[in-house]
Amino acid sequence: MTLHFLGSIPVSVVLILMTIRLVLLQTVSASIGWLMACCVSVVCGLGINEPLIAEKLHALTGVPNIADVMGRCLMVCGLLALAQSVEAAADRGRLYHPIRFIAGGAVLLTLIVLFSFIDAPVTSRTFMQTYGDQLPAALYNSIEMAYIATVIAVAAWAIRLELATRRGPSPMYWAFIVGAFGLIILAGIATAMNFAHVAGAMAVNGTLAPFYVGTFLLSMILLSVGSAWPAITTGLSEVREWHEASRQISDLEPVLRDLEQTAGRSGLYFEIPYLRGHWRRRRHRLVLEVEDRAREAGLPVPIGARASAPEGSTKGEQ
């Protein structure tokens, strides 16, 4: 089992939990959707270098070490998805910022071009240890790590600002920030190791290697816990809320039918084909129309139709 495969395990756990959440709630926000895309890319990117898969890809394509470049490209895509997720989480975020995609595309292209300059005739499970003495290989790994460090730093800074300005976000997001800091240090360690390898200073690599392993594994665990834990816990609350809404909808639908007959009027509720993910909107409309029809019929509003008070308030309301 490679080190990178080990690092992918916490991300895989997050992906499984997110998938369960998606199956239960049948709804996914843009932010969680991009976070899931990030997890898929990172899991594939870290796992693709397993010897069995790497050999298979070599045999299929005829290109030795193609798994390595594919893995790095997937990591870049995963980090791009993470940047999108953080952007989607912002209330005024711009999801389709051209510069973000141009930068991601440029990094992918650079990786592929640099890979083509590396003389690596035999597929190796330890690509950088075997071929890392070549300058294109050092640049190849350093550019990937620099991109990862930049994106993760921007994401961590955005989250840090959110934590500073808003009440409510889980303190578990600090794990993400610490994990991101770890990944930035990791990028520094990897770059130092790359150029030490090119310079033939193998003693430096020997010293830094244990730090690389520890920082990598710890960062992956912290990033996974920090990004997913709050989403999973709120997901559990959402499932409970959805169950409650389901019961309320079951109770109120016959009440609304009766009231529509009594009032001689109908609204929109029974005409809208709501999807399961629209349960909040559906409950809101049902409660609203029960109240409308009851008032029109001169009847008291049924107890079960009283919704909770809204969070917002209007300026100057008397």
Add this chain to the structure above:
Amino acid sequence: MSLWRCPYSAAYSVASRRVRALHLPRRLSMEELVEHAEREMGKRIDFEVVALRRGLSAQLIQRREVATIQTHTELSEPSRMACILHELAHILLQDPECDHMPYLDMLKGRVAYQRADLDDPHERIVELVADDLALRTGVIGSGPVGTGIFK
């Protein structure tokens, strides 16, 4: 009971498109939404709770310097918010009758929009736009989801 029903209705899709065209933030406070509507009309919006006739839940009255959204006294708070959002949706959608018609009654103002029965197809779309605005403003509670960063 199953919460599944078949795909989107046409009105729902039209309303979603109209909301997207407004280019509003994904989340905004009710105050911010009212400010958007005030900018759209170029005048202040006041709110009043009055005993409207039974079938009428809310109405928007235009005066030269100010617009007033009146809501029925018997509404619950969530319903009142939904009715206010309905009137704000009319303004944000730049529906006719906004502010270019003559003022026949200078004292009472002119009733521009009313939320009563929803037989008119446009009123139905406005109502669905209001539902979308309710989600964005937190009038339809987003529960603990809104407290997350990856939400």
